[in-house]
Amino acid sequence: xxxxxxxxxxxxxxxxxxxxxxxxxxxxxxxxxxxxxxxxxxxxxxxxxxxxxxxxxxxxxxxxxxxxxxxxxxxxxxxxxxxxxxxxxxxxxxxxxxxxxxxxxxxxxxxxxxxxxxxxxxxxxxxxxxxxxxxxxxxxxxxxxxxxxxxxxxxxxxxxxxxxxxxxxxxxxxxxxxxxxxxxxxxxxxxxxxxxxxxxxxxxxxxxxxxxxxxxxxxxxxxxxxxxxxxxxxxxxxxxxxxxxxxxxxxxxxxxxxxxxxxxxxxxxxxxxxxxxxxxxxxxxxxxxxxxxxxxxxxxxxxxxxxxxxxxxxxxxxxxxxxxxxxxxxxxxxxxxxxxxxxxxxxxxxxxxxxxxxxxxxxxxxxxxxxxxxxxxxxxxxxxxxxxxxxxxxxxxxxxxxxxxxxxxxxxxxxxxxxxxxxxxxxxxxxxxxxxxxxxxxxxxxxxxxxxxxxxxxxxxxxxxxxxxxxxxxxxxxxxxxxxxxxxxxxxxxxxxxxxxxxxxxxxxxxxxxxxxxxxxxxxxxxxxxxxxxxxxxxxxxxxxxxxx
Amino acid sequence: xxxxxxxxxxxxxxxxxxxxxxxxxxxxxxxxxxxxxxxxxxxxxxxxxxxxxxxxxxxxxxxxxxxxxxxxxxxxxxxxxxxxxxxxxxxxxxxxxxxxxxxxxxxxxxxxxxxxxxxxxxxxxxxxxxxxxxxxxxxxxxxxxxxxxxxxxxxxxxxxxxxxxxxxxxxxxxxxxxxxxxxxxxxxxxxxxxxxxxxxxxxxxxxxxxxxxxxxxxxxxxxxxxxxxxxxxxxxxxxxxxxxxxxxxxxxxxxxxxxxxxxxxxxxxxxxxxxxxxxxxxxxxxxxxxxxxxxxxxxxxxxxxxx
Numbered sequence: 001x002x003x004x005x006x007x008x009x010x011x012x013x014x015x016x017x018x019x020x021x022x023x024x025x026x027x028x029x030x031x032x033x034x035x036x037x038x039x040x041x042x043x044x045x046x047x048x049x050x051x052x053x054x055x056x057x058x059x060x061x062x063x064x065x066x067x068x069x070x071x072x073x074x075x076x077x078x079x080x081x082x083x084x085x086x087x088x089x090x091x092x093x094x095x096x097x098x099x100x101x102x103x104x105x106x107x108x109x110x111x112x113x114x115x116x117x118x119x120x121x122x123x124x125x126x127x128x129x130x131x132x133x134x135x136x137x138x139x140x141x142x143x144x145x146x147x148x149x150x151x152x153x154x155x156x157x158x159x160x161x162x163x164x165x166x167x168x169x170x171x172x173x174x175x176x177x178x179x180x181x182x183x184x185x186x187x188x189x190x191x192x193x194x195x196x197x198x199x200x201x202x203x204x205x206x207x208x209x210x211x212x213x214x215x216x217x218x219x220x221x222x223x224x225x226x227x228x229x230x231x232x233x234x235x236x237x238x239x240x241x242x243x244x245x246x247x248x249x250x251x252x253x254x255x256x257x258x259x260x261x262x263x264x265x266x267x268x269x270x271x272x273x274x275x276x277x278x279x280x281x282x283x284x285x286x287x288x289x290x291x292x293x294x295x296x297x298x299x300x301x302x303x304x305x306x307x308x309x310x311x312x313x314x315x316x317x318x319x320x321x322x323x324x325x326x327x328x329x330x331x332x333x334x335x336x337x338x339x340x341x342x343x344x345x346x347x348x349x350x351x352x353x354x355x356x357x358x359x360x361x362x363x364x365x366x367x368x369x370x371x372x373x374x375x376x377x378x379x380x381x382x383x384x385x386x387x388x389x390x391x392x393x394x395x396x397x398x399x400x401x402x403x404x405x406x407x408x409x410x411x412x413x414x415x416x417x418x419x420x421x422x423x424x425x426x427x428x429x430x431x432x433x434x435x436x437x438x439x440x441x442x443x444x445x446x447x448x449x450x451x452x453x454x455x456x457x458x459x460x461x462x463x464x465x466x467x468x469x470x471x472x473x474x475x476x477x478x479x480x481x482x483x484x485x486x487x488x489x490x491x492x493x494x495x496x497x498x499x500x501x502x503x504x505x506x507x508x509x510x511x512x513x514x515x516x517x518x519x520x521x522x523x524x525x526x527x528x529x530x531x532x533x534x535x536x537x538x539x540x541x542x543x544x545x546x547x548x549x
Numbered sequence: 550x551x552x553x554x555x556x557x558x559x560x561x562x563x564x565x566x567x568x569x570x571x572x573x574x575x576x577x578x579x580x581x582x583x584x585x586x587x588x589x590x591x592x593x594x595x596x597x598x599x600x601x602x603x604x605x606x607x608x609x610x611x612x613x614x615x616x617x618x619x620x621x622x623x624x625x626x627x628x629x630x631x632x633x634x635x636x637x638x639x640x641x642x643x644x645x646x647x648x649x650x651x652x653x654x655x656x657x658x659x660x661x662x663x664x665x666x667x668x669x670x671x672x673x674x675x676x677x678x679x680x681x682x683x684x685x686x687x688x689x690x691x692x693x694x695x696x697x698x699x700x701x702x703x704x705x706x707x708x709x710x711x712x713x714x715x716x717x718x719x720x721x722x723x724x725x726x727x728x729x730x731x732x733x734x735x736x737x738x739x740x741x742x743x744x745x746x747x748x749x750x751x752x753x754x755x756x757x758x759x760x761x762x763x764x765x766x767x768x769x770x771x772x773x774x775x776x777x778x779x780x781x782x783x784x785x786x787x788x789x790x791x792x793x794x795x796x797x798x799x800x801x802x803x804x805x806x807x808x809x810x811x812x813x814x815x816x817x818x819x820x821x822x823x824x825x826x827x828x829x830x831x832x833x834x835x836x837x838x839x840x841x842x843x844x845x846x847x848x849x850x851x852x853x854x855x856x
Contacts, residue, residue, distance in 0.1 A: 029720045522766075539831065543766075543834070
């Protein structure tokens with residue numbers, strides 16, 4: 001055989017060793033996150049840089065499967081409060097080494113019109129550098145308007161980064177690059193006195209100035225202060241300057257750390273907008289009121305701050321309506337009391353409690369009440385038998401004891417979950433092997449026991465709660481009307497459950513029990529009647545094993 | 550044999566006539582008839598015969614020696630008739646001789662068996678789950694028989710079976726592909742004497758593809774089988790190696806065969822599901838792996854035995 005023939009043969013063998021197989025096939029699938037939306041389930045596959053959206057038919061079939069491309073290297077994903085928007089924050093190919101590398105981005109997937117005939121819409125907003133954290137506007141109607149990416153204290157992937165930099169996205173507008181007349185997103189650096197953004201809170205529309213329409217603010221908590229940013233003017237050509245409120249006095253040696261923010265959203269009457277701040281290491285509660293802007297100030301408001309000492313470090317607080325007017329209620333577990341603060345005068349009224357409750361939530365809308373005063377649910381006491389208590393904020397001043405009613409729950413409650421569209425609450429104990437259904441109207445508490453630590457998932461339609469143990473193959477559906485548990489089994493261990501509506505517009509719902517095995521599978525149940533013979537369970541397999549895109 | 554004897558007789562006759570003509574020109578005397586030529590000790594080469602199995606003969610027979618000129622018997626000198634040249638074709642070696650059997654003239658009755666290795670370069674994206682290389686290999690078996698032979702060309706047909714499999718770990722799952730091909734190779738040959746022959750081959754047929762994936766979230770293995778049209782087109786060369794001693798009256802020879810060309814199998818849309826055990830929840834989705842097109846340039850190296 002001649003040399004040329006030998007060479008050709010060797011070239012052929014070498015060509016056989018080459019491969020055009022994408023790297024996608026060589027990596028095990030990983031559903032980085034599986035999230036439930038109102039009408040779909042989303043599996044975030046960072047290996048293939050896409051989101052697999054699944055909607056279901058009432059016959060327990062996959063009505064539509066859609067692949068939505070997202071950026072490379074996903075760092076954060078979340079669902080909006082309305083349940084129809086998915087946010088995926090990506091670092092892109094960082095650091096970029098070629099023109100083909102992807103930039104950091106935020107992908108917003110809107111499933112509002114996601115049907116078998118109509119695909120979900122997605123919008124990608126590109127950023128100039130990666131960020132690790134994302135805060136999303138909790139507005140439900142008409143849906144989220146803003147999102148903010150920030151780095152905060154998280155270690156950055158860039159050589160030099162600005163931890164006080166915020167990237168603000170206007171979700172009602174399309175993407176526009178930095179060179180556009182109205183860029184979207186916009187980049188803002190808030191002034192810093194040594195802190196970096198830790199928590200971001202979006203306010204509802206507040207009447208910060210009686211002469212103008214209510215405005216939305218972004219409250220940025222750092223380690224040592226709070227900054228207010230005018231969201232509605234964040235995209236102006238000349239944006240409004242932010243207002244920073246230092247919480248530590250000049251003479252103090254220990255900085256005060258903001259812990260939480262409470263917003264008075266009860267009224268949009270003029271001069272009625274208020275924001276409260278409590279700290280994790282101070283006994284003061286800070287109340288912010290809004291007045292007309294000072295001359296020469298670009299903002300539409302001027303904030304004023306009042307400090308009120310409540311006698312101990314507050315663990316939770318909220319603006320409440322009492323028969324004496326608006327108050328700020330703060331729980332002080334160390335003093336076994338709650339303190340009511342009059343926001344304008346800072347006068348306080350202490351209310352003794354039966355236990356050192358450290359958590360508070362308003363349940364006024366779920367409770368039948370003869371007064372206009374709020375009703376608060378107290379829980380998470382230090383006493384193992386403290387249970388929960390209902391605090392009616394009428395007749396509070398002068399007769400505090402009669403406003404507290406302890407409900408018969410002989411366990412310390414760790415979490416309280418709202419049941420949509422009902423007067424029920426689901427209480428989960430610290431031990432995890434028992435949970436309760438609290439009927440706020442009837443003032444009854446019904447216990448339900450589990451054989452192990454249960455994870456609870458409340459259906460968005462408010463009709464049932466699902467209980468399962470991660471890694472086991474059993475789950476149960478508890479109907480709130482009858483409190484009858486329906487036991488169910490799957491053939492593979494369960495990692496999460498999602499109760500979603502059907503894509504065919506029927507009133508049926510589907511329970512998606514996730515199995516994070518192999519390329520990810522699931523078991524589908526008829527959520528309303530899971531033991532129905534007409535719609536027996538169905539299996540989904542290999543949800544992430546598919547042709548590479 | 551009978552043909553060769555007839556040809557020899559014809560040759561002798563021609564020689565005799567030539568000698569007689571010369572003799573008549575030289576002297577008008579009467580003379581006795583020359584002796585008839587005696588049979589030669591070795592077989593004189595006859596006209597070109599088709600080689601056995603249309604395989605090239607191992608060696609070309611030396612050209613036949615010129616018939617000695619006939620001398621006239623007589624008292625006077627005579628002019629030797631000019632020699633008659635007879636051109637013959639290559640001598641078919643013993644073991645490659647056609648074994649004549651009843652049948653139409655020119656039909657070969659020698660068969661051929663091939664065993665070889667076949668490789669295809671597949672770049673179709675649908676093949677990616679089943680292999681980490683753009684290459685699919687397997688074994689090849691074929692039997693064939695020469696049907697027509699004419700002037701250094703011949704035509705053969707046969708049956709072939711190719712079998713190959715490929716597997717890879719894809720996305721954490723074991724993915725396998727098995728292919729069985731049943732083909733009808735049709736081969737045209739151009740013989741080059743002792744150096745073998747070149748050939749062009751076209752092979753239509755069918756291919757059975759079986760795809761299987763072991764997926765942990767599935768109730769059982771996901772599999773799909775389908776029969777598809779297939780065809781190969783190739784060109785190659787067969788090089789003779791060594792003869793095998795004749796047995797049972799038949800001669801055999803080993804060959805080294807190599808060919809290359811293009812292999813084609815119809816597309817298959819790979820969409821997999823599984824059948825769960827009775828009483829288990831049914832699988833209601835399919836795993837779509839796109840379109841598998843198992844085609845591309847291929848080569849084959851075979852060892853063959855002709856007999």
